[in-house]
Amino acid sequence: MHDSRQLEEKMMTTEAPRTDGALAGLARFCYRRRRLVLLTWIVGVIAVAFLGFNYAAASDNDYSGGDSDSAKAQALIEKHFPEQQGDTLTLAIKADKGIDDPAARQKIEKVIAELDASPITGPVASPYQDENLVTKDRRIARTTIPLTDKDVPKTEVKPLVELVKVASGDGVTLGLGGDKAEKAETPPQGPAEGVGLLTAAVILFIAFGSLVAMGLPIVTGLMAVLGGVALMKLVGHVVPSPDFTVLVAVLIGLGVGIDYALFILTRYKDSLQDGDEPESATVKAITTAGHAVLFAGTTVMIALLGLIAMGQKMMTGVAIGASVTVLVTMIAAVTLLPAFLGFIGYKINSLRLPRRVSRRSGGDGTPARKRRTPAERWAGVVQRKPLVAAILAGAGLLVLTAPVLSMRLSLPDASVQPHGRSSYTSYKIISEGFGPGYGAPLIFATEVDSRDPELSSVIEAVRRTEGIAYATQPRISRDGQAAIFMAFPKTGYQEEATVDLVHELRDDVLPKAPGGEQVYLGGPNAGAIDFAEDTSSRLPLMITVVIVLSLLLLVVLVRSVTIALQAAVMNVLSIGAAYGVLVAIVQWGWLGSVLGFPTEMPIVTWVPMMMFPLLFGLSMDYEVFLISRVREEYERTGDTRSAVTRGLASTAKVITAAAAIMIAIFTTALLGPDVSVKQIGLGMAVAVLVDATIIRMVLVPAVMELCGKANWWMPGRRTPKATTAAQARAGV
Known part of the structure; x- marks a missing residue:
């Protein structure tokens, strides 16, 4: 009886995991030759990091191109006005007593002289010599400061910003605006990623209860992201990418890198608990969870590469750069992690929290009484009223999506800068004296x-x-x-x-x-409008390409057209909800100031375009891990309801932990200075939260209950039959 129950617990699939395939061979090699694999990774990451960070390609933030009016105007300017190629700064001046006050004039002329003397600036016109630069009441003035080179580094512009800041005061307010000034004032991303990693570590420690198990996903993810970002910088010599690509790649790389390692490590621990040796447990983890990781990662990459369908040079660079990072995290998950497991072995649970005796066995090692987990009980609630659950969940998602109807796209300007910056001061003075349109x-x-x-x-x-x-x-x-x-x-x-x-x-x-x-x-104003409208017109094509390619890949993995269609529809719903929440917070201002947005603003043009493929691919991750388990249970029992319940129960803990890690990493973007990255971090955190709760916990069990055996429909293939314990013993 005891042997029979153990056999039934182990029999998670119709067939045992393959131990003779390419993945199994790779896992064995990495486990047995762990020193070589680890040394190769360390040397490789150091070498790529040295080359990537020392010989990185320059960022390309040019969003113009094509046959738009703004692109044609820019082409004429570049051809016939080469002296206009350098960027410009704007000095804004506000004098309480007027600019003709002797003390004010002395200060203003001194600042202008120092700016004019800088080696990176051209001639600076004095507002005292051009009445067009002064308001009628002569309290506000402005002047343009040409830069000698369009590639002037922000480190050389920063002293000019500091000069203006120091001079401001005593009744004279000065502000220095312009793209270069904004970038010079923007601090590094700071401790944001560190906060995300610390939060991820806490989540992993709670999930695994062991410092060793907690550390492996983080170390694997960090090494993969470091190598991926460095490689991305080298790829930029072939496919240029904008400067925000690095931040996006770090967010995505850390999220998927830690999550992929988490999924594999969970299967490894399960196999050890079932009595497997460490090497066998590693092989099983890679051939099951590792196989799913490769499919999930490939889906993310395919979704990202869907950005190429936009036909925009800037987004092509983002797609290639972020895909490179995801590729490196996938490789790390199936090579570096098995090598680490070879060193750790049975010590995976070392340095752990004291816990109660596992429910899987009693104090004497005998199986304990079966208890229904919270996830099983919740699945039962949903399955009893599946239509009601599906309608309520769908209605809730549509309500969250509704604000999308008022979405406006634009690129950020100085009006959305933190109010303490010189660039914002310049914007406010110019707007007050000359009108808000003078800035662009x-x-x-x-x-x-x-x-x-x-x-x-x-x-x-x-x-x-x-x-x-x-x-x-x-x-x-x-x-x-x-x-x-x-x-x-x-x-x-x-x-x-x-x-x-x-x-x-x-x-x-x-x-x-x-x-x-x-x-x-x-001009920059018209160019931003053209970019937004071009993006809006191409977005449906990109969405279609991403959905179709991801559907095809998911059909291959889960061998079911029905489930693939369910996944696509649910992913679109969760992304729509994320778009809606983003509009409500950023554009309408609901809780915007609390979350670090200084004012109401349109959605940054590239954010929805970037979010869709990323979130579609990441949502497929959870779909793959959940449905893979559900399918294993269905092929064992032939009962959809039982398969969904057990699949949900067996993956609830790991998917919850993975989602929590993703949310923690994405929300740390709110701690940074870049409003574009803040928006994409917030939107992705909301989408992952919706996906891990409303989608996975309500819609998936409800819809699968309603579909019944139709869940497993595949043209030309019969519905899989259950495998009994007797058949398993007989090798059937």
Whole structure:
């Protein structure tokens, strides 16, 4: 009787895990040659890190391109106005007694002289020599500071920011704005990742109850992320990526790296508890959980590479860079971790918390009375009323998704900077004195040819347009073949009215003005609008590509079209809910200030585009581990209800721990300075929370209960039959 019960407990699948396949061979090699494998990893990571961090490719944050108006305008400027290639800074001045007050004037002229003397700046115009740079009441002034090179490092700009900050005071407020100034003021990400790792360590310690078991996933994840990020920096020489790619890759790499090691380690511990030797337990863990890890990781990579369908250079770089990091974490999970297990062996539970006797056995080693776990009891509740549970869960997700209907996309500007920064001070002064549109002018560019070089009719038409505060005179290129002029909107960079104004100028004003058909409207403001609209138009294609490719992969793994379709629909629901919560917090301002967002703001253009493939792939991770266990139980018993209950019970602890680790790591992004990374971290944390609770704990058991045997439908294949204990003994 005792032997029969043990046999039934061990019989988790119709077939025992393969011990002669490629994964089994790899696991044995890494276990037996653990010193060689570990040494190879250490040397490899050090070498790649040295090359990657010392010879990293430069970031490419250019979101322009294609055939948009802003891209054409930028191409003309680059061709005919090479002196415009350097970035510019804006010095904003506010004097309580007016800029003509002797003390104020002395301070202002001294600052301007010091900025003009810097080796990284060009000539700085004085507001005392140009009335257009001063407000009518002469309390606020501004001037532009050209930088000599567009690649000036932020370390060289920071002294200029400090100079302005120190000079500000005694009735004169100064602020230095511009993209380079913002980056110079942005501190490093700081302790955010460290906080996430510490939280992950606590979660792992609670889950495993052992310091040794806690440390293995963290060490494996850290080595994988270090190697992956360094390799990503080298790949940037072939496929350039924007500067936020590193932060995204670290968040994703740590999350999946620790989670993948956690899944494998859990199976290893289970095998040891069932009486296997350490080597055999390692092989079983890699051929079961490791196999699922490879499928899950491949799904994440395929989903990420779906970004290439956007056809945008910047997002292609992000997709390749983040995929490289995920690939390295997958390799670490099935090679480095088995080597660590070879060193640890039975000591996996060393340095553990004292615990009560396991429920799996009594004090004398005999099996204890079967007790239903909380997960089993919860599954029973859902399965008794599956339709009610599915409707309530679906309705809740739709409510969370509803704010998506008002989502606005834009790129961040100085208005969303922390209020203590010089760049925000500059923005506020300029907005107060000249209007919010002066921070990001519209730039009109055209080839002159034989047309009126003064562009008088075009400029006059632009000036008469409602929403334009001021337009400059044209500037002719040195070769005489092109001209540019600027116009300043009355509304700010982030406002919907500015978007409407750009469309009015392009669709109505310029076409009606003589010669206006060949005038291109660009600049950072228009470029951001074009990028947002291009992203919105391409997003459905990317979503379709990601869903189709992930579906095909999941069908191969779970061998069921029904379950693959269920997973796709549920993942879309959870991502939609994450989008909705993100809009409510960031755009509507609900709890925004509490979570580190200084003001209400649109969603950063690339965040939804980046979130979808990442979350779709990560959600598939939990689907793979849960459904793999459910399928094992179904093939053993033939009972869907029992299979779902037992599958949920056996994976609840590990999926909960994995989700908690993901949430901990993603929410640490809120501690950093970058609002873009804050948004993606918040959105992903919400999606993982929704996926691990409403999706896995309610919708999955409810929908599978409703589908019954149809869960396992696959064209051309019969529904799997149960394997009895007698058949197992006979080897059937």
